[in-house]
Amino acid sequence: MIVKQILAAKALPEGLITIKPEMTVADAARLLSEKRIGAVVVSEDGKRPDGILSERDIVRELGRTGASVLDRKVRELMTSRVVTCQCGDHVRDVLSQMTEGRFRHLPVVDADGNMLGVVSIGDAVAARLTQLKADRDALTGMIMGN
Numbered sequence: 001m002i003v004k005q006i007l008a009a010k011a012l013p014e015g016l017i018t019i020k021p022e023m024t025v026a027d028a029a030r031l032l033s034e035k036r037i038g039a040v041v042v043s044e045d046g047k048r049p050d051g052i053l054s055e056r057d058i059v060r061e062l063g064r065t066g067a068s069v070l071d072r073k074v075r076e077l078m079t080s081r082v083v084t085c086q087c088g089d090h091v092r093d094v095l096s097q098m099t100e101g102r103f104r105h106l107p108v109v110d111a112d113g114n115m116l117g118v119v120s121i122g123d124a125v126a127a128r129l130t131q132l133k134a135d136r137d138a139l140t141g142m143i144m145g146n
Helices: 003-009 025-035 055-065 067-071 091-101 121-144
Strands: 039-042 051-054 105-109 115-120
Touching: 003 091, 003 115, 003 121, 025 039, 025 055, 025 067, 039 115, 051 055, 051 105, 055 067, 091 105, 091 121, 115 121
Parallel strands: none
Antiparallel strands: 039 051, 105 115
16 A cells, blocks of 8 residues: 555545644644644645644653743744655555654655645554455455455
8 A cells, every 4th residue: 555545545624734833832732632633744835844743742842841832933843854755655664664763643745845645653554454454355365266
């Protein structure tokens, strides 16, 4: 299975959710809570990823500096070195990237660097399990003569 298939299966009615780097961390936390998502892409133009901010980023800094972190700007906490993938990437490669990088969300970009969506580790695991089940069923069918 490839990333394009994952994105097609999770088409969101509101489209890609991004935030601007000048938003406050409190606003970002509110958005994460409202949308029930674990991370959000930070983008000045809404097209290219400038960074990514996760719940973990917020909690880590909250534990380090206290509640004042909520008044800071997203750009101060976001991960600015964003790892991305493309539609043709295989889900195995995406899972490997996430595991090695120790992150749970991967923006999907086209050849020009424009965002097409975000794949979470949950999306990738579910896709991989679906693929493994289909492979198992095909092998079972071949063995049983179905």
